Amino acid sequence: MVVKLLDRGIHYVGTARQANHNICAVKWYDSRAVTLVSSFAGPDPVQNIQRWDKANKTYVEIERPSIVGTYNKYMGGLDLLDSFTAKYKFPMKSRRWYVYIFWHTIILAVINAWLLYKRECKALKMPKQEILNRRQFQADLASSLILVKRSQPPLDVRKDLMAHFPVKTKRGRSRQCSKGYTNTQCTKCDVRLCFSDNRNCFLDYHCIHI
CATH class of the missing domain: 1.10.287 (Helix Hairpins)
Known part of the structure; x- marks a missing residue:
């Protein structure tokens, strides 16, 4: 309700009363503060778990609310999507x-x-x-x-000497030589191959060596 009022330009301050809807909200701090809401899980029973302490470089035992363990066990795609988006800060x-x-x-x-x-x-x-x-x-x-x-085309296709026609395409690295760049591509193999006065990777790539 407070959010809806703010969206309409109406500011609010007041007290909050406990609701009788069996809804539990728990705020817990691990690596960062997180607030969880549940209609069936709560803070009890508290569980003892191990956490890595960076300052002392050792594992320490801490108390974790039951609702946090339930969330970690059953978190699904939407939670993973939110965490992934937040991590990489997509705009x-x-x-x-x-x-x-x-x-x-x-x-x-x-x-x-x-x-x-x-x-x-x-x-x-x-x-x-x-x-x-x-x-x-x-x-x-x-x-x-x-x-x-x-991936490359199968060797029997690459060496069949049938319908390997060169066409011009966007410039990129040649598949045959490691340092060559070319804008010539084989229509059948769908790979870029050098085809110039100094280098003919197109022929070497399709040639049958005996």
Whole structure:
């Protein structure tokens, strides 16, 4: 209600009374302050857990409200999306709003993929130590995308000497030589290859060496 009033330019100050809706709000400080709201979990029973103390470089025992443990156990995609967005500070308000929508879609896809991966691992009863955490999963996913992007056509297609026509495209690195840049691309293999007076990677790439 206070937020709605402020949106209409109406300022408010007053006391808050306890509501009889079985809603519990708990503020807890770990690495940062966080406020949790629940309709079924509360601070009790308090749990003793281990936390790394950077100052003393050792593990210390602290008390954690039950609601925090419940949140950590059942947090889902929206919570992960919010934390990921906050971590990388994607602009919520910008003239280039379409860039935010693009990255929002990518992040959402990655998080959903990780949640599906965890579900499949649980269904297959994989050992906990073999299941990738979110950061490991993201790193493996990024590596696989890079490999797909850099993959080459099968050797039998590359060397079949059929319909490998050169066309002009945007300048980029040649697939055949490590230091060459070219704007010539093979229509069939979909890779850039040098094709000039000084270097003919196009021929070397498709040639059958006997």
